[in-house]
Amino acid sequence: MPEAKASDGDGVQIDLISAERMDGLASMEKIRMILDGVRDGKIVILENGLSPDEESKLIEVTMTEISPDEFNGIEIETYPRSSTSDSGILGRIMGREETSKLTVIGPANQIETLHKDETVISALVSRK
Amino acid sequence: MGLLSGLRDSLQRVTDSLFSEDEQKRIGIYGPPNAGKTTLANRIARDWTGDAIGPESHIPHETRRARRKENVEIERDGKSVSIDIVDTPGVTTKVNYEEFLDYEMEKDDAVRRSREATEGVAEAMHWLREDVDGVIYVLDSTEDPFTQVNTMLIGIIESRDLPVLIFANKIDLEDASTQRIRNAFPQHETVPLSALEGDNMDEVYDKIAEYFG
Numbered sequence: 206m207p208e209a210k211a212s213d214g215d216g217v218q219i220d221l222i223s224a225e226r227m228d229g230l231a232s233m234e235k236i237r238m239i240l241d242g243v244r245d246g247k248i249v250i251l252e253n254g255l256s257p258d259e260e261s262k263l264i265e266v267t268m269t270e271i272s273p274d275e276f277n278g279i280e281i282e283t284y285p286r287s288s289t290s291d292s293g294i295l296g297r298i299m300g301r302e303e304t305s306k307l308t309v310i311g312p313a314n315q316i317e318t319l320h321k322d323e324t325v326i327s328a329l330v331s332r333k
Numbered sequence: 334m335g336l337l338s339g340l341r342d343s344l345q346r347v348t349d350s351l352f353s354e355d356e357q358k359r360i361g362i363y364g365p366p367n368a369g370k371t372t373l374a375n376r377i378a379r380d381w382t383g384d385a386i387g388p389e390s391h392i393p394h395e396t397r398r399a400r401r402k403e404n405v406e407i408e409r410d411g412k413s414v415s416i417d418i419v420d421t422p423g424v425t426t427k428v429n430y431e432e433f434l435d436y437e438m439e440k441d442d443a444v445r446r447s448r449e450a451t452e453g454v455a456e457a458m459h460w461l462r463e464d465v466d467g468v469i470y471v472l473d474s475t476e477d478p479f480t481q482v483n484t485m486l487i488g489i490i491e492s493r494d495l496p497v498l499i500f501a502n503k504i505d506l507e508d509a510s511t512q513r514i515r516n517a518f519p520q521h522e523t524v525p526l527s528a529l530e531g532d533n534m535d536e537v538y539d540k541i542a543e544y545f546g
Contacts, residue, residue, distance in 0.1 A: 218366070226395070229414045237453055238421055244544065252486065254491070257488045257492035257493075258462070258489070258492065260485045260488065260489060261458050261485075262458075264426055264454065264455075264458050264485070265455045265458040266453075267426060267427075268451040268452070268454045268455040268458075269451070269455055270427070271427075271428055271447070271451045273430050273444045273447060273448075277427050277428065278425070278426050278427030278429075279426050279427060279431040280426065280427065280481075281426055281481050282481055282487075283481065283485075302422065313427035314429075315427070318481075321479065321481075322479075326350070
């Protein structure tokens with residue numbers, strides 16, 4: 206992980222995680238890495254997003270970790286899936302190309318989505 | 334031998350058909366908090382069984398446990414379709430107890446509600462991965478459907494190849510827009526309705542029978 210100071214200083218730490226780094230991890234390792242970072246107040250950006258199954262598990266694990274006055278959950282944004290590129294069963298069997306969407310994840314109390322469309326995600330990140 | 338194997342095959346067909354009749358299709362009602370999922374579940378259950386499923390409320394996360402209503406028989410065109418309805422807690426990626434304080438709730442109650450809400454969301458996700466055969470996705474048609482939770486959940490449902498119907502609820506309200514929902518998810522059938530007022534329920538039941546029968 207980067208050596209820069211975590212977000213308890215003046216700034217907000219952003220971790221950009223490459224697809225290559227994620228490829229070598231099991232689903233739960235990915236989720237753990239994301240949530241550990243987010244719980245430390247970091248903004249985690251994934252070059253390639255998660256698969257639908259991993260997204261489902263991320264929501265489930267996030268829920269088990271929410272704790273009053275400590276962790277309220279996550280804000281997560283990816284570009285909307287384009288309906289025209291919906292690949293159907295065959296596409297999913299041949300490869301999950303639909304998961305390759307840049308994804309931004311941060312603590313719910315520090316990141317707010319201002320605008321999202323198919324090509325732009327605009328978010329406001331604040332210190333705690 | 335031929336007679337014996339023929340007999341065995343016949344028996345197998347009979348047991349298979351008995352088994353498939355016993356195996357009710359479980360249809361999960363999913364969506365974000367406050368979309369009107371329980372109001373819809375109650376409307377369906379009352380129309381076809383006479384009972385309700387659970388309490389409705391304008392406070393988010395009123396439903397914090399998945400509730401199943403078995404053997405809901407819906408009659409369409411002289412045919413009968415029997416399903417189990419599973420009303421699930423609204424799905425979100427965040428729960429802050431402080432939002433419940435705005436509804437004149439004491440802090441202890443708000444914290445308890447938020448804890449139960451998080452358990453409910455996890456339970457809903459588990460049902461989606463393991464235990465439902467089809468999904469009714471309910472959206473408040475006065476709200477922007479282009480949210481991350483909606484995008485993710487529809488993606489999860491599609492990845493599991495579950496049949497899905499999108500219900501654009503609350504069309505009785507002035508700001509409602511069914512078209513906005515159709516534009517957001519054009520790959521799926523969208524049915525407008527008001528579960529509260531009972532508007533367009535004939536089409537709702539037609540589509541349920543068509544998709545899940």
